[in-house]
Amino acid sequence: MTPDLSITLAGIRLKNPVMVASGTFGYGPEYADLVDLSQLGAMVVKGISLEPWRGNQTPRTVEVASGLINAIGLQNPGAEGFLQTYLPFLRQFDVPVIVNIWGRTVEEYAAVAARLSAAEGIAALELNVSCPNIKEGSKSFGSNADMFKRVIAATRAVTKLPLIPKLAPDVFRVAEFARQAEAEGADALAITNSVPAMAVDLETRRPKLANITGGLSGPAIKPIAVRLVWEAAKAVKIPIIGMGGIYTAADAAEFFIVGASAVAVGTANFMEPAAALQVAAGLRDYLARHQLGSIRDLVGTLTC
Amino acid sequence: MQLETATILEHRDYGAGYRLLRLAAPQIAPQVQPGQFVHLRVPRLEGCVLRRPFSVYKAADGVLEVLYKAIGRGTAVLGAALAGEKISALGPLGHGFPLDLPAGRVPVLVAGGYGMAALYLLAKRLPLTGVVFVGGRSAPDILCVEEFEKLGWKVRIATEDGSRGVCGLVTGPLEAWLAEGRGQGMPEFFACGPNGLLEVVGQRALAGDWRAWLSVDRHMCCGVGACLTCVVKLKDSDGAWVWARSCKEGPVFECRQIHWDRAEEEA
Numbered sequence: 063m064t065p066d067l068s069i070t071l072a073g074i075r076l077k078n079p080v081m082v083a084s085g086t087f088g089y090g091p092e093y094a095d096l097v098d099l100s101q102l103g104a105m106v107v108k109g110i111s112l113e114p115w116r117g118n119q120t121p122r123t124v125e126v127a128s129g130l131i132n133a134i135g136l137q138n139p140g141a142e143g144f145l146q147t148y149l150p151f152l153r154q155f156d157v158p159v160i161v162n163i164w165g166r167t168v169e170e171y172a173a174v175a176a177r178l179s180a181a182e183g184i185a186a187l188e189l190n191v192s193c194p195n196i197k198e199g200s201k202s203f204g205s206n207a208d209m210f211k212r213v214i215a216a217t218r219a220v221t222k223l224p225l226i227p228k229l230a231p232d233v234f235r236v237a238e239f240a241r242q243a244e245a246e247g248a249d250a251l252a253i254t255n256s257v258p259a260m261a262v263d264l265e266t267r268r269p270k271l272a273n274i275t276g277g278l279s280g281p282a283i284k285p286i287a288v289r290l291v292w293e294a295a296k297a298v299k300i301p302i303i304g305m306g307g308i309y310t311a312a313d314a315a316e317f318f319i320v321g322a323s324a325v326a327v328g329t330a331n332f333m334e335p336a337a338a339l340q341v342a343a344g345l346r347d348y349l350a351r352h353q354l355g356s357i358r359d360l361v362g363t364l365t366c
Numbered sequence: 367m368q369l370e371t372a373t374i375l376e377h378r379d380y381g382a383g384y385r386l387l388r389l390a391a392p393q394i395a396p397q398v399q400p401g402q403f404v405h406l407r408v409p410r411l412e413g414c415v416l417r418r419p420f421s422v423y424k425a426a427d428g429v430l431e432v433l434y435k436a437i438g439r440g441t442a443v444l445g446a447a448l449a450g451e452k453i454s455a456l457g458p459l460g461h462g463f464p465l466d467l468p469a470g471r472v473p474v475l476v477a478g479g480y481g482m483a484a485l486y487l488l489a490k491r492l493p494l495t496g497v498v499f500v501g502g503r504s505a506p507d508i509l510c511v512e513e514f515e516k517l518g519w520k521v522r523i524a525t526e527d528g529s530r531g532v533c534g535l536v537t538g539p540l541e542a543w544l545a546e547g548r549g550q551g552m553p554e555f556f557a558c559g560p561n562g563l564l565e566v567v568g569q570r571a572l573a574g575d576w577r578a579w580l581s582v583d584r585h586m587c588c589g590v591g592a593c594l595t596c597v598v599k600l601k602d603s604d605g606a607w608v609w610a611r612s613c614k615e616g617p618v619f620e621c622r623q624i625h626w627d628r629a630e631e632e633a
């Protein structure tokens with residue numbers, strides 16, 4: 063019997079529990095020649111704001127030991143641009159579309175959530191309250207408990223779509239933020255975003271990023287992310303989408319064992335465009351080897 | 367655009383500190399247009415998370431050739447890959463040089479660094495021959511001169527130390543040629559090299575009211591337009607600018623499209 067990878071997460075049916083992470087897979091067309099989007103667990107698109115946004119100056123990324131620091135600065139075509147250009151394209155595929163959203167104020171979060179909720183073909187909204195690259199405030203939404211609560215409450219009030227707040231890695235007690243999100247009506251949690259970081263050019267003694275600081279992703283952050291998911295999973299009943307440095311099925315399995323119900327593959331897509339599909343296939347083999355009938359049987363099976 | 371597991375056919379020193387990598391890539395090779403690039407996953411490169419982009423030097427009969435210089439960790443480790451090994455290649459990527467020259471134009475190629483490798487396929491595929499200007503620090507930095515001459519192109523060389531060709535920057539012989547009457551035609555420039563060189567060629571073309579196709583070099587992560595790392599500023603209609611992805615809309619842009627931003631240091 064081949065193990066069952068399908069799950070239902072926040073009311074959304076997924077063929078497999080492996081998504082692509084926001085900002086690492088564009089809006090769909092970029093990788094569509096290389097990867098059958100219908101085979102992804104879900105497609106999480108790059109962060110969308112109400113109005114188009116230019117993002118940061120260049121250089122925007124720098125490769126470091128086992129990781130990547132990015133400071134793209136959330137460049138995006140805005141809600142209308144996304145709805146006109148990209149959503150019709152994505153709707154050709156049999157894949158749940160999760161739209162990652164952000165704003166500079168609580169009102170902007172609510173406005174973009176409301177605008178997207180009026181469209182057909184969006185499965186859920188992922189709330190980016192944790193991007194390290196927006197100076198005007200987004201940062202504080204993820205690490206300030208009061209702002210965090212207000213953003214979730216304000217978006218909850220304007221949408222019936224499942225809401226998935228994406229938690230920052232640099233909070234003192236992640237369990238408290240997780241509980242807070244659950245109390246405000248979040249349907250699932252995404253854990254985690256990239257980790258605030260920087261790198262310096264030794265010849266010029268200048269920062270390697272135009273934005274000075276950025277967010278670290280890739281293998282370097284996997285152990286940090288695994289621990290965050292573990293802490294949060296103990297604190298809440300809503301499902302968790304785990305991410306941070308997942309390249310292989312073995313990486314993903316760690317997240318399921320500590321309590322994630324699904325995972326997302328991010329930076330690995332740059333090396334291997336089909337990484338998410340490879341992770342899903344590898345998970346099936348792993349489950350078979352451990353005589354587990356379903357991926358659901360692996361979730362939260364850590365023995366301490 | 368395809369993801370292909372290519373096989374290394376040959377990998378050897380090419381002179382000037384460059385190495386030649388010949389790959390059997392029957393899916394990618396026939397699709398390559400001059401100025402496009404491939405994104406290679408360097409075998410056994412530990413602790414790195416990105417592919418490395420390289421222009422296609424030659425593409426024929428299912429075989430791709432890349433000429434590269436070891437400048438850092440990825441290119442150093444790539445140097446150890448052996449013939450017979452597999453290498454994952456993503457390509458061809460980006461938009462290359464136009465091949466349909468208006469009547470009466472003389473193609474003028476300007477290269478620095480790996481630019482000669484990136485422009486070779488263009489010289490081969492253009493319907494007519496022209497002149498190539500190549501610059502480098504010293505004689506050993508000058509690549510592929512004989513290759514261009516075999517195609518019937520004139521090659522003018524400049525080195526900063528004067529060890530080969532004219533002493534100084536490549537703009538010296540270029541200006542001289544323009545002053546001489548530039549082979550009875552209107553020049554159409556194609557350039558690949560350091561950003562400083564591109565800017566000079568672009569300015570010269572603007573001053574002469576000629577066209578210049580510039581291949582820009584930006585750091586890249588995805589190579590397919592998804593991550594927005596490689597963006598460059600293009601002029602917008604109303605004097606403002608918009609971002610374009612050099613891996614997707616580029617790496618080749620006409621100089622009139624580019625918004626030069628001097629205050630800002632580009633990587």
Ligand SMILES: Cc1cc2nc3c(=O)[nH]c(=O)nc-3n(C[C@H](O)[C@H](O)[C@H](O)COP(=O)(O)OP(=O)(O)OC[C@H]3O[C@@H](n4cnc5c(N)ncnc54)[C@H](O)[C@@H]3O)c2cc1C
Nearest residue numbers: 403418419420421433434435437438439440441480584585
């Ligand atoms: C479109 C395009 C075509 C290219 N064609 C060629 C070619 O034909 N021959 C050749 O020798 N080189 C070429 N380059 C440059 C080549 O990509 C870099 O030399 C190479 O990525 C360096 O990798 P590294 O790990 O050795 O250097 P490191 O400095 O250790 O690399 C660190 C990071 O910076 C990036 N990086 C460093 N230098 C450059 C650069 N100049 N351009 C882009 N990214 C860089 C690397 O990809 C890596 O992500 C091209 C670059 C681009 C963008």
Ligand SMILES: Cc1cc2nc3c(=O)[nH]c(=O)nc-3n(C[C@H](O)[C@H](O)[C@H](O)COP(=O)(O)O)c2cc1C
Nearest residue numbers: 083084085109132190254255279280306307328329
């Ligand atoms: C280039 C890049 C852009 C990103 N853009 C976004 C974004 O727009 N919104 C967001 O919530 N997360 C964004 N992220 C974070 C990823 O979605 C993910 O949370 C993080 O990279 C950790 O996973 P990884 O190690 O698998 O990449 C981005 C990451 C990278 C590398």
Ligand code: FES
Nearest residue numbers: 589591593594613
């Ligand atoms: S390298 Fe990712 S968009 Fe160009």
